[in-house]
Amino acid sequence: MEMSRTTAAPVKRRRLFQNNPSVLWFMGQLGLFTLGVTILSEGFGIGVISTNLVKILGMTLCLCLIAIAMDVVWGYCGILSLGHFAFFGLGGYAIGMWLMYARTEIVIRESLAGGTIPPTEREVSEAVASQIFSVVGSNELPLIWTFAGSLPFQLAMVVLVPGLLALIFGWLAFRSRVTGVYLSILTQAMTLALSLYLFQNDTGLRGNNGLSGLQNIPGFLHVPQSVISVWFFWASAFALGAGYLLFAWVVSGKFGSVIRAIRDNEARVRFLGYNVEGYKLFVFTLTAVISGIAGALYYPQAGIINPSEIAPIASIYLAVWVAIGGRGRLYGAVIGAASVSLLSSWLTGGGAPNIDLGFYRIIWTDWWLVMLGLGFVLITLFFPKGIGGLFDYLVRKQ
Amino acid sequence: MTTLLEVSGVSVTFDGFRAINNLSIAIGEPELRAVIGPNGAGKTTFMDIVTGKTRPDEGRVIWGERSIDLLKLSESDIAKIGIGRKFQKPTVFEEQSVRDNLAMALKNKRGPLSVLTWSATEHDKTRILELAAEIGLSEHLTRRAGDLSHGQKQWLEIGMLLAQDPRLLLVDEPAAGMTPAEREHTTDLLKRAARTRAVMVIEHDMEFIRRLECRVTVLHEGSVLAEGSLDHVTRNSQVIDVYLGR
Numbered sequence: 001m002e003m004s005r006t007t008a009a010p011v012k013r014r015r016l017f018q019n020n021p022s023v024l025w026f027m028g029q030l031g032l033f034t035l036g037v038t039i040l041s042e043g044f045g046i047g048v049i050s051t052n053l054v055k056i057l058g059m060t061l062c063l064c065l066i067a068i069a070m071d072v073v074w075g076y077c078g079i080l081s082l083g084h085f086a087f088f089g090l091g092g093y094a095i096g097m098w099l100m101y102a103r104t105e106i107v108i109r110e111s112l113a114g115g116t117i118p119p120t121e122r123e124v125s126e127a128v129a130s131q132i133f134s135v136v137g138s139n140e141l142p143l144i145w146t147f148a149g150s151l152p153f154q155l156a157m158v159v160l161v162p163g164l165l166a167l168i169f170g171w172l173a174f175r176s177r178v179t180g181v182y183l184s185i186l187t188q189a190m191t192l193a194l195s196l197y198l199f200q201n202d203t204g205l206r207g208n209n210g211l212s213g214l215q216n217i218p219g220f221l222h223v224p225q226s227v228i229s230v231w232f233f234w235a236s237a238f239a240l241g242a243g244y245l246l247f248a249w250v251v252s253g254k255f256g257s258v259i260r261a262i263r264d265n266e267a268r269v270r271f272l273g274y275n276v277e278g279y280k281l282f283v284f285t286l287t288a289v290i291s292g293i294a295g296a297l298y299y300p301q302a303g304i305i306n307p308s309e310i311a312p313i314a315s316i317y318l319a320v321w322v323a324i325g326g327r328g329r330l331y332g333a334v335i336g337a338a339s340v341s342l343l344s345s346w347l348t349g350g351g352a353p354n355i356d357l358g359f360y361r362i363i364w365t366d367w368w369l370v371m372l373g374l375g376f377v378l379i380t381l382f383f384p385k386g387i388g389g390l391f392d393y394l395v396r397k398q
Numbered sequence: 399m400t401t402l403l404e405v406s407g408v409s410v411t412f413d414g415f416r417a418i419n420n421l422s423i424a425i426g427e428p429e430l431r432a433v434i435g436p437n438g439a440g441k442t443t444f445m446d447i448v449t450g451k452t453r454p455d456e457g458r459v460i461w462g463e464r465s466i467d468l469l470k471l472s473e474s475d476i477a478k479i480g481i482g483r484k485f486q487k488p489t490v491f492e493e494q495s496v497r498d499n500l501a502m503a504l505k506n507k508r509g510p511l512s513v514l515t516w517s518a519t520e521h522d523k524t525r526i527l528e529l530a531a532e533i534g535l536s537e538h539l540t541r542r543a544g545d546l547s548h549g550q551k552q553w554l555e556i557g558m559l560l561a562q563d564p565r566l567l568l569v570d571e572p573a574a575g576m577t578p579a580e581r582e583h584t585t586d587l588l589k590r591a592a593r594t595r596a597v598m599v600i601e602h603d604m605e606f607i608r609r610l611e612c613r614v615t616v617l618h619e620g621s622v623l624a625e626g627s628l629d630h631v632t633r634n635s636q637v638i639d640v641y642l643g644r
Contacts, residue, residue: 255514257498261491268489271449273477273508273562282510 022331023248027241034237041233043226051226055301056345058233060338062298063321065240067337068330069287069294070318072247075327076256077283078263080180082315083187084291086194087162089310091292092299093198094161096211097145098154099300102218104128105149135209142204158296159289166288167281174277174284179266188312198307210306214299229301236297240334243290247330250286259283260328320376326388335387344368400463402427402596403481403566408447408457409620417443418454419620427565430592432607432628433600435617436641441600442486444617445568449483450476462565478508482564486571486600488551492544496535496554499543500526503558525561533557534583549580556587566596573606585609616641 017024039045041054049057066088073079108127112119119127130139147153173186201207217228250256259279261269266276299305317340325336346352347364355362383389403425410418418440425431435441446452448459450473459468461479468476477483490499504522507513518526530536533553538546543554552572559567569588573581581603588610591597601607607614607628614631616623618641624634631637 250514253514254498254501254516255510257491257494257502258513260493261502264491264493265489267451267473268485268491270473271477271483272503272558273474275472275474275508279510 020248020252022329023245026244026331026334030237030241030244034234037233038230041226041230043224043228043230051229054226054229054233056342058229058236059298059301060341061233061236061240062294062301063341064334064337065236065243065294065297066291066318067321067325067333068240068243068247069290070322071325071327071330071333072251072259073283073287074319074322075329075333076251076263077259077280078266079280079284080184080319081187081284081287082184082312082319083191084287084318085314086191086310087166087288087291088295088298088314089194089305089307090162090165091158091295092305092309093205093211094154094157094292095296096214096299096305097148097157097205098151099214099216099218100132100211101128101145101148102151103213103216103221104131106218106221107131133206136201136207138202144204155296158292162292162295163285163289166285170281170284174280177277188315191310191315192312195307195310195312198310208306208308210304210309211299212304214305215301215303217300232297232301236301239293239297243294244330244334246290251330320372322386324376324379324386326386329388332386332388339387340372344372400426402429402462403448404458404460405444405448406458406460408454408459410443410447410452410454417620418447421457421617421621423615423622425566425596425598427596428592428594429596430589430610430612431596431598432610432612432614433598433617434602434604434607434614434641435623438619439617440620441617442570443620445483445570445600448476448568449473449481474508477562477564480563480565481568482559482562482566483568484552484555484559484570484572486574488548488555490543490546490551490554490558492542494543495540496530496543496546497526497539499554499558500529500561503561505561505563529557529561532560532587549576552576552580552584553587556584560591564595567591567598569597569599571601572599573601573603581606582609 037049037054037057040048042049042051043054066084070081070084073081073084105124105128108124108131109119112124112127125141126139129141129145133139133141169187169190173183178186197203198205199208205211215225215228217223220228251259258269258274261272262274262276262279270276318337321336321340322333323336324340325334326332347368350365352364354364379386385392401424405424406422408418408421409416417438421440421444423444433441433444443452447454448468450468450471453469460466461468461481466479468479468481471479491502494502501518501522504525506516506522526539527536530539533556535546535550535554535557538550543551546554552575556569556572559569567588572584572588576584585606588597588599592612599607599610613626614628615625616631616634616637618636623640624631624637
């Protein structure tokens, strides 16, 4: 029995690649991209790519990771969640608490070290609290920050907080058999409520100020950002690769078959004896956890997180990326998220030259959203399979 | 032959319309039973109640030796307990291959974790091949189910039903849209299945029912109007009035 189990594993893995040649291809591309960026970076290579651009690319990889999670929950399982950025943000907040607390603690200890008597733990903790929370008019450490100084604890929170929220929300929603557009509205309400809650000053997460200075990594404060940016880029690339493998495995076998069947006709799946609600909950929670991990890697690169990050519009963008890239194919979500978010930061970041038509000046910061909206409508109408659908077309032509 | 399913005194009302009215019906194991009746007689609603899709206002639905109350179970639990259903309109998963459709229906563990780590055993593989042979789709295992002909989809759905290995098969209009040759094949399939289990067939086509050579229950306005052999019920004057005479 044990023997057969150990020999079965490689067979299965080979089948995963055989059935999905795109997985191997994607891994290759991701590896080459990571190598290329490293060689061109300021921290580890010849310095063609600025540190800022390395951060943008690393953040884009995190967005690709949440996009494939969105593709699994929407494109494969048919749940149009418009709230997955809430999980992304919660992951960011969880790691942000440690980054901010630990860094402030180091700074406080250094400044107190000059005194004649060494400071007590209580003095340090109070000084940290007033340093972090004076901006919201408080000098007490909120209850949820009790273990903020512990990296393992906050790392566990990165997974547990989004996971538990998704589990409870999903359990309530799915067992009441809320589906379709009503479920989408419910998920929007969830992310809106969370964002409005976090905007308040007394929630212990610094209200609209959010958490900042997250690019400074405690213990590595002397390491230049040009090096740290590449570390995070590697971590993001690794997470995207691992997430891609995990999801490719999840959707390739019978499990993938069942969730696609749920997407197409959930009542019929019930009559086959499958507990549809259990499957939805599983997929919803798993993708929420991965979204939390993506957020925890994103915000140290962004440097700041505040409640507007989890406003409802963020989750709608996520759905737009996946639709543009092509639903129901993981690489489609990656293409959509990468192309749209990079294009967006190029056009709105002042990188693109404005076009003077003589009678009218096209200012990209104003026109970008109009173009995105128009593009979304056109793709939905004429290319329901998105950019990924083009690959099908090309493959068939060969 | 022991009683497998017993429905007694069941009524259900939709917006004031009494779809099922004090209906009592029982089926044994093994048995082949045909259910006929005009449109609106409550045939499909009856199946909805047994499979847990619709909850009746009153009455009892009792299953098996241990007299399990089906009204307390969810659709998926009822399916797991051994009741399979074929819908009127063929509902197979069109985007997926014939093999994947059958694999999903195979009698295996249904929990997310066991499905996630599932890989076909030799037994599963042979079973899929046997089923495909039985429903005449051996050549089409890798085809997308949506590309099958109407009759082939009906068979695939029957194949999925057999794959579940249920004790009771509820089959809603299996011969709809089939050619005469396909109908004959379908009759054979159902008769063979009924050797070891209970099979209940809803059908309009009298010729099809005659070929099933089984006991017939006539429904009318949500309750049983007559029951017996086909010859017996077709001689019943009430049956002639409401159904056959038209």
